[in-house]
Amino acid sequence: MRTYDQAVEHLKEAIQEHESIIAFKKAEQKMQSYPELEHLAHKMKAYQQDAVLFKKIDKKQAQNLADEKASKLEAELTGLPIVQDYRAKMQDASDLIQYVTKTLEDKINKELANGK
Numbered sequence: 387m388r389t390y391d392q393a394v395e396h397l398k399e400a401i402q403e404h405e406s407i408i409a410f411k412k413a414e415q416k417m418q419s420y421p422e423l424e425h426l427a428h429k430m431k432a433y434q435q436d437a438v439l440f441k442k443i444d445k446k447q448a449q450n451l452a453d454e455k456a457s458k459l460e461a462e463l464t465g466l467p468i469v470q471d472y473r474a475k476m477q478d479a480s481d482l483i484q485y486v487t488k489t490l491e492d493k494i495n496k497e498l499a500n501g502k
Contacts, residue, residue: 403484410479413472420468430459 400406417423433456440449463469 391445397486399471401482406475406482407479410475413468413475418467423463423466423469426463428461430456430463433459 433452437449437452437456440446440452464473
């Protein structure tokens with residue numbers, strides 16, 4: 387009989403070998419090979435944070451400008467095929483993890499309800 391730790395290790399290995407996880411890791415490596423994408427993403431987030439700050443201090447014109455700049459960068463990033471591929475592969479990997487988690491949760495709850 388396998389111990390809990392062995393079962394967890396086996397599950398981790400199986401997940402890491404799943405095609406959706408492998409595809410996501412490849413897409414992630416591809417994204418990381420373009421540091422300018424990360425720079426654009428950080429820039430977009432900074433504009434979004436500026437917009438929130440300007441809203442708090444009631445600077446409507448500055449808020450609108452920051453929102454506009456963030457939206458332009460977001461559109462530029464989301465329109466790139468590499469980003470679209472990354473997001474699709476990330477969603478597939480996320481779906482797998484959610485499925486595994488839900489299945490484990492359901493099984494544990496069932497066993498708890500049956501007094502095991």
